[in-house]
Amino acid sequence: MIKVSSSPHVHSRQNTQSIMLFVILALCPSAIWGVFVFGLRALVVLAISIASSVAAEYALNLISKEKTLWDLTAVLTGLLIGMNMSPAVPLGIPVLASVFAIAVVKWTFGGVGCNWMNPALGGRVFVFFSFSSAMSRFVLPSALGNADAVSSATTLSFAKTALSSGEFIGQNSLQILQTQLYPVSRFAESLSNSTGINAYTIDAFFGLQGGCIGEVSALLLILGGLFLIATKVITWHIPVVYAASYALLNWVFGGLPYGTGLFSGLVIDPLLRGGFLLGAIFMATDYVTTPVTRKGQVIFACGCGLFTFILRSFGSLAEGVSLAIIIMNIVTPTIDRYVRPKKFGYVKPVKGGAK
Amino acid sequence: MSRFLTFPRGGVHPGDMKDLSKDSPIKTLETPAELIISMSQHLGAPAVCQKAKGDRVRKGELIATAASFISANIHSPVSGTITDIRPVTLANSVCCDAVFIKPEPAEDDPTFDTKGYASLSGEELLGIIKDQGLVGLGGATFPVNVKLTVPIGKPVDFLVLNGVECEPYLTADYRLMLEHPRAILDGAMIISKIVNPGSIIIGIEANKMDCVAVLEDEIRKAGYPIKVAPLKMKYPQGDEKQLLKAVTGREIPSGKLPIDIGSIVCNVGTVNAIQQAVAFGKPLFERVVTVTGNCVRNPGNFLAPIGTKIRDLIEAAGGLVEEPDKLISGGPMMGFSFWDLDTPITKGTSGILALKYKGRQQRQTHCLHCGKCVAACPIGLEPTMMYNLITSGDYAGAMAHDLMDCKECGSCSFSCPAQLPLVQTFRLGKKMGRAKK
Ligand code: SF4
Numbered sequence: 001m002i003k004v005s006s007s008p009h010v011h012s013r014q015n016t017q018s019i020m021l022f023v024i025l026a027l028c029p030s031a032i033w034g035v036f037v038f039g040l041r042a043l044v045v046l047a048i049s050i051a052s053s054v055a056a057e058y059a060l061n062l063i064s065k066e067k068t069l070w071d072l073t074a075v076l077t078g079l080l081i082g083m084n085m086s087p088a089v090p091l092g093i094p095v096l097a098s099v100f101a102i103a104v105v106k107w108t109f110g111g112v113g114c115n116w117m118n119p120a121l122g123g124r125v126f127v128f129f130s131f132s133s134a135m136s137r138f139v140l141p142s143a144l145g146n147a148d149a150v151s152s153a154t155t156l157s158f159a160k161t162a163l164s165s166g167e168f169i170g171q172n173s174l175q176i177l178q179t180q181l182y183p184v185s186r187f188a189e190s191l192s193n194s195t196g197i198n199a200y201t202i203d204a205f206f207g208l209q210g211g212c213i214g215e216v217s218a219l220l221l222i223l224g225g226l227f228l229i230a231t232k233v234i235t236w237h238i239p240v241v242y243a244a245s246y247a248l249l250n251w252v253f254g255g256l257p258y259g260t261g262l263f264s265g266l267v268i269d270p271l272l273r274g275g276f277l278l279g280a281i282f283m284a285t286d287y288v289t290t291p292v293t294r295k296g297q298v299i300f301a302c303g304c305g306l307f308t309f310i311l312r313s314f315g316s317l318a319e320g321v322s323l324a325i326i327i328m329n330i331v332t333p334t335i336d337r338y339v340r341p342k343k344f345g346y347v348k349p350v351k352g353g354a355k
Numbered sequence: 356m357s358r359f360l361t362f363p364r365g366g367v368h369p370g371d372m373k374d375l376s377k378d379s380p381i382k383t384l385e386t387p388a389e390l391i392i393s394m395s396q397h398l399g400a401p402a403v404c405q406k407a408k409g410d411r412v413r414k415g416e417l418i419a420t421a422a423s424f425i426s427a428n429i430h431s432p433v434s435g436t437i438t439d440i441r442p443v444t445l446a447n448s449v450c451c452d453a454v455f456i457k458p459e460p461a462e463d464d465p466t467f468d469t470k471g472y473a474s475l476s477g478e479e480l481l482g483i484i485k486d487q488g489l490v491g492l493g494g495a496t497f498p499v500n501v502k503l504t505v506p507i508g509k510p511v512d513f514l515v516l517n518g519v520e521c522e523p524y525l526t527a528d529y530r531l532m533l534e535h536p537r538a539i540l541d542g543a544m545i546i547s548k549i550v551n552p553g554s555i556i557i558g559i560e561a562n563k564m565d566c567v568a569v570l571e572d573e574i575r576k577a578g579y580p581i582k583v584a585p586l587k588m589k590y591p592q593g594d595e596k597q598l599l600k601a602v603t604g605r606e607i608p609s610g611k612l613p614i615d616i617g618s619i620v621c622n623v624g625t626v627n628a629i630q631q632a633v634a635f636g637k638p639l640f641e642r643v644v645t646v647t648g649n650c651v652r653n654p655g656n657f658l659a660p661i662g663t664k665i666r667d668l669i670e671a672a673g674g675l676v677e678e679p680d681k682l683i684s685g686g687p688m689m690g691f692s693f694w695d696l697d698t699p700i701t702k703g704t705s706g707i708l709a710l711k712y713k714g715r716q717q718r719q720t721h722c723l724h725c726g727k728c729v730a731a732c733p734i735g736l737e738p739t740m741m742y743n744l745i746t747s748g749d750y751a752g753a754m755a756h757d758l759m760d761c762k763e764c765g766s767c768s769f770s771c772p773a774q775l776p777l778v779q780t781f782r783l784g785k786k787m788g789r790a791k792k
């Protein structure tokens with residue numbers, strides 16, 4: 001049968017499914033690392049998150065008579081939620097987060113493309129506020145030893161708690177970690193001795209820190225991001241601008257809460273901690289909830305950097321990435337309305353002159 | 356060589372697929388058994404037929420005359436008899452009257468010998484171009500004499516020859532530049548005599564560096580003041596707006612013409628035809644057509660009379676190896692799909708494609724809001740917004756988002772991961788928007 005249809009008659013190789021698949025692939029190394037350092041329990045959390053997210057999508061497909069499982073967005077949402085959970089989380093929480101993400105955040109607005117908030121982030125934040133204490137318990141990677149493993153905090157919250165005691169004015173977060181004897185791997189110690197780079201930074205870079213399953217290895221997350229940029233799934237704009245704006249703010253003002261004055265904040269280290277890279281590379285680049293124009297994306301990323309900085313430095317919680325991105329998600333439609341691409345051949349209307 | 360130029364905003368990189376046919380030299384097609392010459396060969400009003408059923412015509416004879424200012428003469432490519440005059444549907448779905456000619460080659464067919472033209476004035480040259488029915492061969496088929504009539508008081512700083520051929524698959528212009536560089540350069544000098552440009556530049560994309568070398572060599576030999584500008588590969592660089600931006604750095608404002616920014620753009624095929632018309636007195640009755648695609652046995656380039664049935668061209672290329680999913684007249688980005696192999700070619704037919712799609716056809720999803728269409732649009736429009744507005748019936752809203760400036764280049768549809776029929780929707784939106792006004 002010869003088909004007659006509108007031009008163009010060729011199409012780029014990208015489609016919704018292939019894009020979701022690529023993002024899932026890019027997340028895999030980091031997820032696998034999480035399972036490797038935190039043990040099988042992490043795998044269970046990931047599996048349950050994905051399964052419940054897919055099940056929720058399936059149930060909603062039955063109701064809405066649409067078929068959307070094939071596009072893999074539900075799998076991706078589930079995976080992201082799992083990776084945003086502590087390996088020690090009670091198993092009901094990821095289930096709740098997934099169902100909330102799919103059913104409330106995504107489907108009440110009409111499915112993929114219609115939601116205004118990143119579903120995975122929505123799910124995570126929802127359970128975070130509902131079950132704050134359970135969501136704040138972490139374990140240390142086995143390589144760091146497992147003394148009082150279950151109550152171990154992430155480095156971020158650890159430093160934050162120590163700081164609020166008021167004893168450590170004049171020290172930055174890394175020095176606090178050190179004086180408080182936060183565990184460090186032997187590998188990082190020796191590398192630190194030979195290179196002069198802080199051992200905690202090294203551990204965070206390679207992925208030996210307490211935290212959510214998918215956020216601990218900066219290296220693997222960055223590799224995943226490079227893969228997505230190379231395959232043209234995302235562009236560099238959002239992650240790089242987000243990181244740059246956050247790092248800049250941290251450098252200038254980051255010292256204030258620690259009482260070390262202006263221009264004394266850490267620059268690189270905060271980027272490697274908590275959910276920053278997972279958020280900047282995989283959540284802040286979610287198509288649906290970010291602006292469509294490049295200029296808009298840059299503004300969006302700057303906003304993320306600003307709010308992340310404010311929330312992390314001055315908020316009561318240690319983690320600010322999820323909230324910062326959600327705040328900017330809310331602003332996205334406004335950005336899209338006012339930030340328009342410059343039109344080809346645009347000429348400023350002549351004042352008073354006829355058109 | 357200088358660094359490669361291109362236009363800055365938008366654009367996409369479809370695989371160029373030119374290897375299929377680029378090494379096959381232009382072959383003159385054997386005269387087909389029947390020609391179907393549509394009266395609508397060009398942009399503007401269809402020409403007025405001057406012949407009747409049963410009339411004999413001679414090769415190169417005028418059979419239809421321009422109906423208005425924007426219209427063009429049509430000549431018979433062969434000697435023969437008019438067997439019928441009745442409406443046909445062209446590949447672009449236009450329906451109009453066509454003259455059916457049964458070729459009967461005669462001993463005394465005109466041969467079109469060299470003519471001296473050095474002494475002719477610009478006006479006389481323009482007259483020849485008008486009489487010989489020349490239209491742009493790049494696809495838009497705008498009457499050339501109208502384009503070259505420069506309004507008084509508008510300087511022409513640039514004459515830009517368009518050798519970009521940015522549509523994938525097509526190699527007709529490529530072969531012309533390679534095989535007839537001198538004719539193209541002479542043609543450029545003829546135009547130059549008419550419009551007096553500040554400079555003459557030929558824009559050619561980087562996948563045709565052999566043409567750049569051949570043309571530069573020929574320019575040196577002839578001593579012409581013509582420059583060749585190699586361009587980075589990017590679709591739609593062959594569009595006037597993008598080409599001028601790349602070559603001259605100037606932008607054509609919305610609704611304006613190249614002449615408004617002191618430029619004239621001519622496709623190299625057209626320039627070649629101008630040279631043929633002026634130097635040999637040959638009307639525009641044949642053109643080079645690329646016949647290609649993965650369903651064609653021996654893809655190639657053919658010099659074919661206007662009015663040749665597509666069936667004859669495909670046969671000349673060895674026929675089809677399998678039934679295609681799509682038949683396309685023109686390139687795959689902006690060409691028209693059609694189904695009837697008896698459709699005739701016109702002055703604007705640059706290629707015939709028979710394509711079979713490999714792999715699974717992708718399903719359409721909701722718009723992902725990914726912004727890829729926005730990044731791809733060379734005009735700086737927001738296809739996703741216009742699509743949402745049109746599909747929700749808000750045509751005025753879409754017009755306010757500059758829907759009318761969309762030139763249907765297809766870059767947005769090409770990149771859309773959700774496989775949305777963006778261009779198709781924009782065509783509909785324009786129609787509805789115009790109707791509502
Ligand atoms: S078809 Fe129209 S909207 Fe789409 S990229 Fe081309 S000019 Fe832009």
Ligand code: SF4
Nearest residue numbers: 722723725726728771
């Ligand atoms: S490219 Fe397609 S999916 Fe992406 S924003 Fe444009 S219309 Fe939506």
